Amino acid sequence: MLRLILKRLLTAIPTLLVLVTAAFFLMRAVPGGPFAGERNLTPQVEQNLRAAYHLDESLGMQYLRYLGGLLQGDLGPSFQYPDYSVAELIAAGLPYSLQLGGLAFLLALAVGIPAGVVAARHANSPTDMGIMAFCLVGISVPNFVVAPLLVLVFAIHLDWLPAMAVEAGRGMGLRNMVLPVIALALPQIAYIARITRSSMLDVLGAGYITMARARGLSERRVLWGHALRPALLPVASYLGPAAAALLTGSVVVEQIFGIPGIGRYFVQGAVNRDYTLVMGVVVFYGTLVIGFNMLVDISYRLIDPRLRRS
Amino acid sequence: MSEQHKKHLFAAVVLAVVALLVWQATGKQSTETPGLAEQQNQPTEAVLRRGNGPEPESLNPQNSRTDPAFNLARDLFEGLLTHAPNGDLVPGVATSWDISEDGLTYTFHLRPDARWSNGDPVVADDFVYSFRRLADPSTAAFYAQNMAPVVNGSAILSGEMDASELGVEAPDPATFVVYLVTPTPYLLDLLTHPSMYPVNAAAIDAHGKDYGRPGNLVSNGAFVLEEWVVGAYISVRRNDHYWGNQGNRIDRVIFYNTSDDSAELKRYRAGELDFTYTIPLQQFRWIKENLADEFRVHPYLTTYYYGLNLRKPPFKDSPQLRQALAMSIDRELLTEKITGVGELPAYGWVPPGTSNYTPQSFAWAGMDAAQRNARAKQLYAQAGYGPENPAQVEIRYNTAETHQRIAVAVASMWKDVLGVETTLVNEEFQVLIQHIRQGEITQAFRSSWIGDYNDAQTFAVFFQSDFDLNLSGYNNPAYDALLAQASRENDLAKRRGLLEQAESLMLADTPVIPMYFHVSRHLVKPWVKDWQDNIMNLQYSRHLSLQRD
Numbered sequence: 001m002l003r004l005i006l007k008r009l010l011t012a013i014p015t016l017l018v019l020v021t022a023a024f025f026l027m028r029a030v031p032g033g034p035f036a037g038e039r040n041l042t043p044q045v046e047q048n049l050r051a052a053y054h055l056d057e058s059l060g061m062q063y064l065r066y067l068g069g070l071l072q073g074d075l076g077p078s079f080q081y082p083d084y085s086v087a088e089l090i091a092a093g094l095p096y097s098l099q100l101g102g103l104a105f106l107l108a109l110a111v112g113i114p115a116g117v118v119a120a121r122h123a124n125s126p127t128d129m130g131i132m133a134f135c136l137v138g139i140s141v142p143n144f145v146v147a148p149l150l151v152l153v154f155a156i157h158l159d160w161l162p163a164m165a166v167e168a169g170r171g172m173g174l175r176n177m178v179l180p181v182i183a184l185a186l187p188q189i190a191y192i193a194r195i196t197r198s199s200m201l202d203v204l205g206a207g208y209i210t211m212a213r214a215r216g217l218s219e220r221r222v223l224w225g226h227a228l229r230p231a232l233l234p235v236a237s238y239l240g241p242a243a244a245a246l247l248t249g250s251v252v253v254e255q256i257f258g259i260p261g262i263g264r265y266f267v268q269g270a271v272n273r274d275y276t277l278v279m280g281v282v283v284f285y286g287t288l289v290i291g292f293n294m295l296v297d298i299s300y301r302l303i304d305p306r307l308r309r310s
Numbered sequence: 311m312s313e314q315h316k317k318h319l320f321a322a323v324v325l326a327v328v329a330l331l332v333w334q335a336t337g338k339q340s341t342e343t344p345g346l347a348e349q350q351n352q353p354t355e356a357v358l359r360r361g362n363g364p365e366p367e368s369l370n371p372q373n374s375r376t377d378p379a380f381n382l383a384r385d386l387f388e389g390l391l392t393h394a395p396n397g398d399l400v401p402g403v404a405t406s407w408d409i410s411e412d413g414l415t416y417t418f419h420l421r422p423d424a425r426w427s428n429g430d431p432v433v434a435d436d437f438v439y440s441f442r443r444l445a446d447p448s449t450a451a452f453y454a455q456n457m458a459p460v461v462n463g464s465a466i467l468s469g470e471m472d473a474s475e476l477g478v479e480a481p482d483p484a485t486f487v488v489y490l491v492t493p494t495p496y497l498l499d500l501l502t503h504p505s506m507y508p509v510n511a512a513a514i515d516a517h518g519k520d521y522g523r524p525g526n527l528v529s530n531g532a533f534v535l536e537e538w539v540v541g542a543y544i545s546v547r548r549n550d551h552y553w554g555n556q557g558n559r560i561d562r563v564i565f566y567n568t569s570d571d572s573a574e575l576k577r578y579r580a581g582e583l584d585f586t587y588t589i590p591l592q593q594f595r596w597i598k599e600n601l602a603d604e605f606r607v608h609p610y611l612t613t614y615y616y617g618l619n620l621r622k623p624p625f626k627d628s629p630q631l632r633q634a635l636a637m638s639i640d641r642e643l644l645t646e647k648i649t650g651v652g653e654l655p656a657y658g659w660v661p662p663g664t665s666n667y668t669p670q671s672f673a674w675a676g677m678d679a680a681q682r683n684a685r686a687k688q689l690y691a692q693a694g695y696g697p698e699n700p701a702q703v704e705i706r707y708n709t710a711e712t713h714q715r716i717a718v719a720v721a722s723m724w725k726d727v728l729g730v731e732t733t734l735v736n737e738e739f740q741v742l743i744q745h746i747r748q749g750e751i752t753q754a755f756r757s758s759w760i761g762d763y764n765d766a767q768t769f770a771v772f773f774q775s776d777f778d779l780n781l782s783g784y785n786n787p788a789y790d791a792l793l794a795q796a797s798r799e800n801d802l803a804k805r806r807g808l809l810e811q812a813e814s815l816m817l818a819d820t821p822v823i824p825m826y827f828h829v830s831r832h833l834v835k836p837w838v839k840d841w842q843d844n845i846m847n848l849q850y851s852r853h854l855s856l857q858r859d
Binding site for chain 1: 367373450452454519537567570572579580738747
């Protein structure tokens with residue numbers, strides 16, 4: 001296990017380097033610059049700004065400068081928000097993204113897996129069709145429809161829950177988290193339920209399940225004790241990227257609920273040509289994905305004893 | 311471990327994680343802002359909740375550049391002059407000022423009771439420091455250009471001189487003197503711009519880049535920074551040392567980040583905002599039907615226009631084509647059917663409401679539609695185009711629904727009246743700006759010009775041949791001469807005449823096609839009192855009050 005972790009960590013370094021290099025040069029290849037706005041700057045002022053952020057140097061020099069900073073854990077200053085460094089911006093948004101994403105992740109697991117199991121157990125019954133119809137809706141109706149609907153119904157018409165995730169002086173309370181967590185979790189619930197259902201169906205057709213049933217085990221034992229674990233393997237491989245996506249937040253959900261997470265930096269950074277901010281979130285996201293994929297590999301070994309032995 | 315045990319263990323771990331998250335989330339309530347929640351519950355506390363658009367880029371006034379940041383700066387800081395609720399200029403830190411006869415020396419007398427939020431007096435040296443800081447290239451200030459009229463300002467901007475050479479001085483703590491290169495009648499207006507606000511030298515020395523953070527920001531305005539939750543809100547509270555506190559009925563202001571205007575409307579409807587930053591245009595009809603009483607529209611110092619690239623064909627050396635295109639657009643239809651929020655059709659460049667100025671119009675503005683179209687066809691033919699040989703024109707605009715709808719409408723008007731064949735090209739905003747600046751491939755391009763201060767000069771300079779942002783590439787020596795004459799003119803009435811003459815001259819050449827003048831749009835709750843719309847779209851929190859029945 002330790003060897004696996006070490007090996008994964010070592011391969012992560014070149015992966016990240018490729019990611020950083022590609023992101024850096026792609027970002028610079030895009031036309032436009034970080035300082036143009038609806039109110040234009042005079043060229044002299046823009047030149048001074050470029051000099052202040054070392055954008056007047058050659059691209060190679062800037063790349064080396066960025067890598068040098070990265071090695072020391074410095075993600076650079078944000079062009080768009082001069083009061084903050086990129087690391088500070090990510091650190092400020094992370095607690096919100098982690099809490100909402102973490103809760104949404106747990107909710108997705110807690111609802112998605114049982115729903116999938118139940119659907120598989122009653123395959124092709126009305127229950128199954130109901131669950132799968134719900135999943136189809138969950139996957140196909142985008143966030144930017146679900147989230148405003150939730151706000152409209154629960155915040156404006158019923159007035160049960162607040163429309164914004166963070167209120168001054170109150171922070172982000174449980175009440176504030178309900179709607180965004182549901183909006184974030186809904187598509188994931190649907191995905192997880194579908195994956196669980198189809199892999200569960202595969203497993204239920206396997207010989208050892210027939211064997212277990214033949215031994216007279218209760219259907220509950222068969223389902224939850226024998227079938228679920230092997231059926232979770234495909235779910236586990238989906239969970240890595242899903243967790244990374246949830247924890248780094250969703251631009252749409254963040255915009256609608258006013259969540260100060262880091263999801264919006266992906267889009268804002270790119271639109272504003274805030275090179276360092278984009279690089280920062282790419283590095284952060286890349287690290288998360290690599291980290292979660294490693295966790296998935298480890299969880300594979302926990303779920304499947306054959307992998308442990310090999 | 312048996313299966314059963316493992317399952318229990320798993321459940322316990324999940325429960326523990328959930329509990330941890332819940333504890334984290336709810337724990338925040340009590341630790342994040344001690345005292346604020348209780349204080350808000352006190353009925354005596356007047357808390358104004360403003361929708362403030364996208365995240366402000368900086369609270370350091372010399373490093374800010376957008377309206378959300380300016381709104382905060384206006385509450386946190388105060389310049390030599392400030393605004394009355396209706397937008398008029400009134401004394402700020404300076405109680406009075408003398409202008410030399412040649413208009414080149416401004417002497418400001420500072421009020422003795424002006425204080426920083428730490429209690430220190432605001433003195434003339436603070437302005438010397440702040441003005442130098444604005445001009446200094448190392449500050450990387452977006453509005454460093456505001457120092458160009460000051461002696462040595464341009465040389466400092468281009469790095470040829472040290473910032474200490476800037477033409478400002480403080481003969482004594484209560485007197486601040488500015489020396490100018492040319493008379494700058496709009497200087498007083500310019501002094502209300504956030505980039506001209508004083509910053510606290512001691513606090514900047516101590517905190518550097520972190521000056522604009524809660525706890526570090528020492529400011530001299532009606533409010534002082536209290537909390538900044540990046541991406542969510544910024545809260546400020548009453549500055550006990552502010553000289554004008556008697557007139558301020560607001561104890562605390564929360565500037566909510568509302569980068570999505572549909573989400574902002576929902577928060578407003580849920581009663582979480584006292585007024586909005588803007589409105590979502592797609593929902594304007596709904597607002598007009600349901601919230602008409604709370605909807606405020608007012609002209610704003612911004613011109614929406616199509617620039618014409620005069621450096622390249624087809625617009626180079628073809629004033630007839632430019633005029634024909636400008637004439638054949640039905641601006642009333644555009645503003646009624648497409649933008650539809652109360653924008654004013656633009657037949658000139660300088661928006662109405664600009665102080666000390668009569669906006670000029672195209673010579674043909676008085677014609678009716680039939681006359682206009684007939685004349686446009688004539689000009690079109692004179693330019694060498696006709697049904698056999700239609701003009702091919704390209705419109706470039708940045709990708710957004712409103713811009714697209716306008717471009718489609720304009721293209722069809724050109725087609726109907728003149729038979730022009732128009733191609734529409736939409737580009738991402740940053741790409742469009744780059745193409746406009748390069749002036750190589752653009753023909754007609756969408757843009758807006760926003761006045762930085764309330765004076766015709768901020769609009770007139772756009773067409774000066776050597777102005778860096780003369781996007782059309784307009785070059786008319788007669789126009790330049792009128793502007794130069796105006797810049798030397800001390801008599802306000804004569805100067806006004808010269809600028810008006812220049813605008814008429816420019817309009818006759820038609821280097822741009824003005825479409826409409828923008829409006830500011832807000833939803834304001836009925837309990838927000840003393841709200842006054844103004845042309846600069848300014849709302850100082852200290853001018854407002856809250857009165858819930």
